[in-house]
Structures are given as C-alpha cells and as structure tokens.
Amino acid sequence: MGERDLRVSDVERxxxxxxxxxxxxxxxxxxxEFTERMDTALAAKTRGELNAVLVDLPGIRLAGQPAPKAPQFVYAPRPQFGYNRPQYGPRLPHPVAPGNVIRAKLSGVKRNGNWHVPQTLLIESFMGSVRLDFTQAIMSTQVVEIRVDDYLSSLELVVPADATVDLNGLDLIGGSAENKVRTGPPMGPLHLVVHGKVRFGSVNAKHPFGTQWKKFLNGA
Incomplete structure (x- = not known):
C-alpha cells in the first residue's frame, strides 16, 4: 500500500x-472553485484524494512542509474620501459589482432582516461603522467573501448559530479583530471569509445576543 492510499482523518481534512x-x-x-474543492476534501477517504485539491496551487504546502511566502501587496494610489490612499492586494479573484459595495464615510451603515447577500462584498469605511446581520438574510451561496478596506472604523458581523467565520486574512495596523464564533472550514449554512486592510479600526464576529443561553437551556 502506497502513501496515497492511506486513510485520512477529520483533522487532515x-x-x-x-x-x-x-x-x-x-x-x-x-x-x-473553493466550494467544489471543499466538497471533494470533505468527502476524501485517502491521502491521494485529499491532496488532489491542492496540486495546482503554488505556495500551498501540507502540514510539516515549509510555509508559503507572504502575499505581495500592490501599491496603487486612488482617490477616496477626498484624498489619495494606497490600495493593498491581493486583489479580488473576480470583480465586485457596484451594488455589492458598502461605503461608510463618517456615518453608520446597517444591513439586517431579509436582505440579499451577494457572493462577494466590498466594505470601504472611513471613520464610520458597518453592521451586517446575517441571521435572517437571504443567501445566494454558502461561502461569502468580505473584502475590507477600513480606516478608523468598526465592522460588526452577526451570524447564525451554525455559521463559521474566518478572520485570518485580515491585515491589522493598529487595529483589532475578535472572533467569538466557530472558525475553520465551512460546515454549516454560512461561512464568511474576511480579508483586507484594517487601519486603527476593529472587526468583531459574533452570534446574536442570547445565543449561548439558548444553547445552554437546550442542553447543547
């Protein structure tokens, strides 16, 4: 039996x-592509089946091998909020439609109730606040990408009990990121992949108020 035929565990998946x-x-x-490969990885039984989803990804290494190089940032000044700011990469894998951009300049923006969530959201904020409540939102996909370009602002993400959130792609400069929900690969109805630049701001992912008490009372 070769190494490719060895069985894999949930930890490896x-x-x-x-x-x-x-x-x-x-x-x-x-x-x-992420969703398709994630389905394959979760269904994989052998090491060969599991590694097949990574073979064409440069810089991605398995456990025990050298870590990939850090992404290179692209400096591209552009006018925003009345002055020029650098735009940092990596760039989005596909363009963001104008209707999928949320901007908050010296103001607060909220999305809650039965709002339609696109596959990709771009959030640009300057001394503002953005609150996205996904608990009753209408989803078009399980995995939602949120690209953040933040100055002195706050971003609050409220997700359902079974959702997962990944904040590992955030680049913080004098800022903070707090994740109070489950991370890791998508297992439930919603998985948020959050990345981008946060400058002297904050990102907070959490469940609705009282979720932990409900789990306790239900014996979870």
Whole structure:
C-alpha cells in the first residue's frame, strides 16, 4: 500500500480546508472553485484524494512542509474620501459589482432582516461603522467573501448559530479583530471569509445576543 492510499482523518481534512481558504484570500481560487474543492476534501477517504485539491496551487504546502511566502501587496494610489490612499492586494479573484459595495464615510451603515447577500462584498469605511446581520438574510451561496478596506472604523458581523467565520486574512495596523464564533472550514449554512486592510479600526464576529443561553437551556 502506497502513501496515497492511506486513510485520512477529520483533522487532515480541516487542515486542507484552511489551505483552500488561504488560496481564496490570495486570489488563487474563485469562491465557486473553493466550494467544489471543499466538497471533494470533505468527502476524501485517502491521502491521494485529499491532496488532489491542492496540486495546482503554488505556495500551498501540507502540514510539516515549509510555509508559503507572504502575499505581495500592490501599491496603487486612488482617490477616496477626498484624498489619495494606497490600495493593498491581493486583489479580488473576480470583480465586485457596484451594488455589492458598502461605503461608510463618517456615518453608520446597517444591513439586517431579509436582505440579499451577494457572493462577494466590498466594505470601504472611513471613520464610520458597518453592521451586517446575517441571521435572517437571504443567501445566494454558502461561502461569502468580505473584502475590507477600513480606516478608523468598526465592522460588526452577526451570524447564525451554525455559521463559521474566518478572520485570518485580515491585515491589522493598529487595529483589532475578535472572533467569538466557530472558525475553520465551512460546515454549516454560512461561512464568511474576511480579508483586507484594517487601519486603527476593529472587526468583531459574533452570534446574536442570547445565543449561548439558548444553547445552554437546550442542553447543547
């Protein structure tokens, strides 16, 4: 029996899931490709089947091998909020439609109730606040990518009980990121992949108020 025929564990599947998430953040995979490969990884029984989803991804390494190089950032000044700012990469794997951009300049923006969530959201904020409540939202896909370009602002993500959130792709400069929900590969109805630049701001992912009490009372 060769090494490719060895059985794999849930820990190995989750490790590959994290590598695929990193590939999305680096622009190597679209979200559609990510979902397809994640399904294959979760169904994989042998090491050969599991490794097949990574073979064409440069810089992605399995456990025990050297870590991939950090992504290179692209400096591209552009006018925004009345002055020029650098735009940092990596760039999105596909363009963001104008209707999928949320901007908050010295103001607060909220999305809650039965709002339609696109596959990709771009959030640009300057001294503002953005609150996205996904608990009753209408989803078009399981995996949602949120690209953040933040100055002195706050981003709050409220997700359902079974959702997962990945904040590992955020680049913080004098800022903070707090994840109070489950991370790792997508297992439930919603998985948020959040990446981008946060400058002297904050990102907070959490469940609705009272979720933990409900789980306790239900014996979970």
């Amino acid at each position: 989750e490790h590959v899931g994290r590598l695929l998430q990193r590939a999305v953040g680096l622009g190597m995979l679209s979200l559609g």
